[in-house]
Amino acid sequence: MSHPDAFTRLIQALCVLPNVGPKTAQRMAHALLQQNRQGAAELAHALQHALKQVNHCLDCNTFCEGERCNLCADPQRDPQRLMIVHMPADVAAMERAHCHDGHYFVLMGQINPIQNMDLNSIALEKLVQRLARSTISEIIIATAATAEGDATAYVLIELLKAQPYRISRLARGMPLGSEIEYVDAGTLAQAVYERKQLNHTP
Amino acid sequence: MSHPDAFTRLIQALCVLPNVGPKTAQRMAHALLQQNRQGAAELAHALQHALKQVNHCLDCNTFCEGERCNLCADPQRDPQRLMIVHMPADVAAMERAHCHDGHYFVLMGQINPIQNMDLNSIALEKLVQRLARSTISEIIIATAATAEGDATAYVLIELLKAQPYRISRLARGMPLGSEIEYVDAGTLAQAVYERKQLNHTP
Ligand SMILES: [Zn+2]
Ligand SMILES: [Zn+2]
Numbered sequence: 001m002s003h004p005d006a007f008t009r010l011i012q013a014l015c016v017l018p019n020v021g022p023k024t025a026q027r028m029a030h031a032l033l034q035q036n037r038q039g040a041a042e043l044a045h046a047l048q049h050a051l052k053q054v055n056h057c058l059d060c061n062t063f064c065e066g067e068r069c070n071l072c073a074d075p076q077r078d079p080q081r082l083m084i085v086h087m088p089a090d091v092a093a094m095e096r097a098h099c100h101d102g103h104y105f106v107l108m109g110q111i112n113p114i115q116n117m118d119l120n121s122i123a124l125e126k127l128v129q130r131l132a133r134s135t136i137s138e139i140i141i142a143t144a145a146t147a148e149g150d151a152t153a154y155v156l157i158e159l160l161k162a163q164p165y166r167i168s169r170l171a172r173g174m175p176l177g178s179e180i181e182y183v184d185a186g187t188l189a190q191a192v193y194e195r196k197q198l199n200h201t202p
Numbered sequence: 203m204s205h206p207d208a209f210t211r212l213i214q215a216l217c218v219l220p221n222v223g224p225k226t227a228q229r230m231a232h233a234l235l236q237q238n239r240q241g242a243a244e245l246a247h248a249l250q251h252a253l254k255q256v257n258h259c260l261d262c263n264t265f266c267e268g269e270r271c272n273l274c275a276d277p278q279r280d281p282q283r284l285m286i287v288h289m290p291a292d293v294a295a296m297e298r299a300h301c302h303d304g305h306y307f308v309l310m311g312q313i314n315p316i317q318n319m320d321l322n323s324i325a326l327e328k329l330v331q332r333l334a335r336s337t338i339s340e341i342i343i344a345t346a347a348t349a350e351g352d353a354t355a356y357v358l359i360e361l362l363k364a365q366p367y368r369i370s371r372l373a374r375g376m377p378l379g380s381e382i383e384y385v386d387a388g389t390l391a392q393a394v395y396e397r398k399q400l401n402h403t404p
Contacts, residue, residue, distance in 0.1 A: 083394075090382040099391035140397055145376040161401060171396035173373030174347040175380075176388035180292040186378035189301035192285075194373035194398065195342055199363060 007033070059130060061123050062088045062106040071095075071104065078102040083140040084127070084156060086110050086149070090142065100140070105130055110143070113151035122152060124159065131163075138166040145172050209235070261332060263325050264290045264308040273297075273306065280304040285342040286329070286358060288312050288351070292344065302342070307332055312345070315353035324354060326361065333365075340368040347374050 003011070007029060014025035032040040057064045059072040071077065071091070081102025085091055091104050107122040141156055143149035153169060160167055173191035174183060183191075205213070209231060216227035234242040259266045261274040273279065273293070283304025287293055293306050309324040343358055345351035355371055362369055375393035376385060385393075 085382060087383065093383050093385065093387075093390060094394075097387035097390035097394070099394040140394065141400075142382060142394070144381045145378055146381065149381075157400060165401075166399065167401050168397040168399045170390075170393040171373055171375030171398055172378065172393070173375040173396075175377045176347055176374065176386065176392055178377075179346045179348065179351075180287060180344060181289065181295050183295065184378065185295075185299035185301075188295060188299035188372075190378055191372040191374070192296075192299070192301040192342065192344070194375075195370040196373055196396070197368065197370045198343075198359060199367075199369050 056108075056126075057106075060091075060104045060106055061108060061126050061130075062091060062104070076101075079135050080137045081140065082131075082134070082136045082138070083142050085142045086122075086144060086152070094142065102138075102140075103136075107152065110148040111151040111155055113147050117151065117155075119155065122155070124155070128159070131160075136165065138168070141167065141169045143169075145170075258310075258328075259308075262293075262306045262308055263310060263328050263332075264293060264306070278303075281337050282339045283342065284333075284336070284338045284340070285344050287344045288324075288346060288354070296344065304340075304342075305338075309354065312350040313353040313357055315349050319353065319357075321357065324357070326357070330361070333362075338367065340370070343369065343371045345371075347372070 010029045010033075011022060011025045014020055014028050015022060017025075020028070032043075053065045054063050055065070055067075056062065057069040057072055058067050060069060062069050062071075064070075078101050081100070082105055083094065083100050083102060084105045084107065085094065086107050086109065088106055091106060094100050094104070105123075105127055107124075107127070109121040109123070111117055111119070111121060139160060141153045143152045143156075157167065171194070172187075173194055174180075174187065180188070212231045212235075213224060213227045216222055216230050217224060219227075222230070234245075255267045256265050257267070257269075258264070259271040259274055260269050262271060264271050264273075266272075280303050283302070284307055285296065285302050285304060286307045286309060287296070288309050288311065290308055293308060296302050296306070307325075307329055309326075309329070311323040311325070313319055313321070313323060341362060343355045345354045345358075359369065373396070374389075375396055376382075376389065382390070
């Protein structure tokens with residue numbers, strides 16, 4: 001079965017969506033053109049509008065409309081503490097946890113240690129600029145507890161260690177509410193390895 | 203519908219099994235007596251045999267046949283380090299994680315902070331006796347990351363803090379392999395709160 005060129009092009013275009021392969025894309029294209037041309041038109045406009053309106057915050061690098069995001073513009077946030085995360089969704093998760101009252105920097109990616117440690121996959125330059133014009137004294141590296149998160153943290157530590165920041169990383173160990181019996185071996189080993197001493201006896 | 207007394211008694215007896223209520227117990231009793239009398243007989247014998255053979259290890263308090271369990275009898279284990287856990291299944295989980303080469307003590311329970319902090323629900327006296335005749339210098343409290351685990355750890359720390367042991371507790375934080383976005387708020391807050399400093403700058 002051969003499609004009109006425009007249809008083929010739409011299928012290919014839809015394949016940029018995460019987890020959408022040619023088969024799914026073909027089904028999507030068919031549904032949009034056959035049953036929901038209004039929805040398709042709105043999608044096109046929303047994409048164009050977003051491309052025009054959504055920039056990266058000049059301070060924290062997250063997506064925002066305008067120059068700075070609400071969080072960076074908030075005078076209530078502690079200007080001395082900066083938490084570095086991979087993605088905007090991580091900022092949202094931290095805000096839900098109410099555990100950080102400082103600012104964020106969003107790397108918009110992670111370092112892949114298996115492929116090539118490509119430093120261009122995170123916004124390092126912008127981070128350096130951000131730090132250069134700040135009053136930050138403490139940096140909290142909040143990367144994922146994965147190989148990519150470890151590689152990203154490693155790069156950040158190498159970049160920052162010569163500078164006068166207090167640098168820390170999220171604790172790793174037993175997740176809240178977990179029973180020993182049901183925690184995976186790697187996490188248990190980590191929890192024992194990083195066990196917290198409770199007294200000062202030798 | 204009324205059952206013969208022996209059947210009713212069996213139903214009630216089956217209700218001691220975890221997560222078995224009267225309805226499930228009735229179905230079990232029916233299945234055993236109607237379809238699998240041989241299995242029922244074997245269950246009865248296995249119970250009697252276990253009751254006769256299975257004791258608590260004199261050292262670590264886990265279930266074992268004989269006086270001491272294999273682990274306590276193993277001369278390869280570090281005699282200076284003792285890990286305290288709730289249940290035998292926790293020992294098995296730790297052994298799978300290959301992260302502790304010392305000995306264990308199994309409390310065979312946990313303290314319930316909501317009901318009554320009943321100290322009789324854990325083998326405290328036996329622990330004290332175990333410590334009195336040991337060469338232990340480090341104690342690792344490996345209770346669950348739950349309210350019960352915290353209450354149990356609290357009781358242990360109160361009991362042990364005046365004595366010359368190095369006492370530590372499992373780290374709590376991000377489980378291995380986890381992405382910030384998908385970690386629950388409580389665990390995130392814990393990971394930030396117990397963040398690990400990576401340098402010695404002020
Ligand atoms: Zn911002
Ligand atoms: Zn034992």
